[in-house]
Amino acid sequence: MIMRVLLAMAVPVAGILIGLLYKGIDRILAARMQGRVGPPVVQPFRDVRKLLVKENIVPDDAVGWLFGSMPFIALVSVMAILLYLPLGVAPVLEGYGDLILVLYLLIIPSLALVLGGFASSSPYASVGGQREMVKMMSYEFPLAIAVISVAWLLYSSGAGNVFSLSVISGTPVWGLAGIPGLAGLALIFLCLLFVIPGELGRVPFDVSEADSEIAGGIFAEYSGRNLALFYLADAVKAVAMASLAVALFLPYTVSGIFGLGGAAAPAADFLFHLLKVFLVLFVSSTVMRVVTGRLAISRVVSVYWKYPVILSFLGLLLIMGGTLV
Amino acid sequence: MITTGMGSWSPLVFLICVAFIAAVVQIIRSLGEGGFRREEDKAEAFFSGGKIPIKNRVTDVYWGFFEAMGRYYGWMKRIHSGIVNDYVYWFVLLVTVMIGLVMLL
Numbered sequence: 001m002i003m004r005v006l007l008a009m010a011v012p013v014a015g016i017l018i019g020l021l022y023k024g025i026d027r028i029l030a031a032r033m034q035g036r037v038g039p040p041v042v043q044p045f046r047d048v049r050k051l052l053v054k055e056n057i058v059p060d061d062a063v064g065w066l067f068g069s070m071p072f073i074a075l076v077s078v079m080a081i082l083l084y085l086p087l088g089v090a091p092v093l094e095g096y097g098d099l100i101l102v103l104y105l106l107i108i109p110s111l112a113l114v115l116g117g118f119a120s121s122s123p124y125a126s127v128g129g130q131r132e133m134v135k136m137m138s139y140e141f142p143l144a145i146a147v148i149s150v151a152w153l154l155y156s157s158g159a160g161n162v163f164s165l166s167v168i169s170g171t172p173v174w175g176l177a178g179i180p181g182l183a184g185l186a187l188i189f190l191c192l193l194f195v196i197p198g199e200l201g202r203v204p205f206d207v208s209e210a211d212s213e214i215a216g217g218i219f220a221e222y223s224g225r226n227l228a229l230f231y232l233a234d235a236v237k238a239v240a241m242a243s244l245a246v247a248l249f250l251p252y253t254v255s256g257i258f259g260l261g262g263a264a265a266p267a268a269d270f271l272f273h274l275l276k277v278f279l280v281l282f283v284s285s286t287v288m289r290v291v292t293g294r295l296a297i298s299r300v301v302s303v304y305w306k307y308p309v310i311l312s313f314l315g316l317l318l319i320m321g322g323t324l325v
Numbered sequence: 326m327i328t329t330g331m332g333s334w335s336p337l338v339f340l341i342c343v344a345f346i347a348a349v350v351q352i353i354r355s356l357g358e359g360g361f362r363r364e365e366d367k368a369e370a371f372f373s374g375g376k377i378p379i380k381n382r383v384t385d386v387y388w389g390f391f392e393a394m395g396r397y398y399g400w401m402k403r404i405h406s407g408i409v410n411d412y413v414y415w416f417v418l419l420v421t422v423m424i425g426l427v428m429l430l
Contacts, residue, residue: 014347055361059370072350079346080339091344094326096335122370133394163332209330220371229350 012079019235056224061121070116071229077108086169088273117218128217130210136302139198145312169251184318191308196284203289
């Protein structure tokens, strides 16, 4: 119990550090792919420190309490998600919440962005808020299908609580499906990788900030510590989203392979989990933003609702067909 | 603990953890500058150097929702015709779809 309490205190803070570290790595990798050197890996930490010493400007016409509280709520909610996710080891709050709760919690940071934008009194931020909302409705559908597919596969294989993240991470889905099911899972995993940049507001789905179109959109009026909190929420959300993808599709550990025991086993599994998180983010975020340009908002909706929805439905049908045959 | 048969959630544990995390976030927040030095136009919302033509203090935070989802709300308003027969048609259609899904699963 004491260990759990200590982990509940350490994991959210570690999430910030890991998120900022990946932001640094992401910027270096993206720079190298574009033939640049890139900033030092600690640049995101410096960015946060810089933002904290900047003035915290609140527009005269903004709804002050809403404007100021949204960055706070975004960071708190996204840090709380980490407590329910398996990070190479069982979730810290194992048994106290499940995958459905995680999906709801993932919506809160995006809603905080929307409300923060609307409360800014800026036309650019209002447009950004609307775009964020439309984007949310676009990517939630394929995300829900991905989750339902995994739950369905676990349910049909006789697993107990199919929405428990311990059950999900303890039962790799690739071993449960036949050949059609494997093809279906591969399609759904691909769709989930496509959802991640949308969730994180990265190129090509950065329509809600779009510096060159709407001057930063939602963040147009944010500065100083409020912007720092949104920046940190974004870093932690990347870790949470990638951890969710890893828990659903790549929940493998290494401690058993190397015959590790004692404290070395969870430490090795945690480090292996971080490696998988970085790989997922590298493919779905870093590579994606380097090789693509921003989509128009109308394209975002059609892109998400056409291809990932159709593909993930097809994947679900293949999985269901595989279990019924 | 709230359980649904397929899932579970403990609001008390959630609230305790959120309270701790909120304290951590508040510490980070308190490290930053709290306000700003007032200068001319500094607290004006940015509008590419111009004045915002229609000043609209955001009192209705749902405005953006209705604006962005205008087509959806328009469609919803149209199907809410107030005629009982229409509602019965929708009910029958929805129940048919749900029975179909249950039979499929």
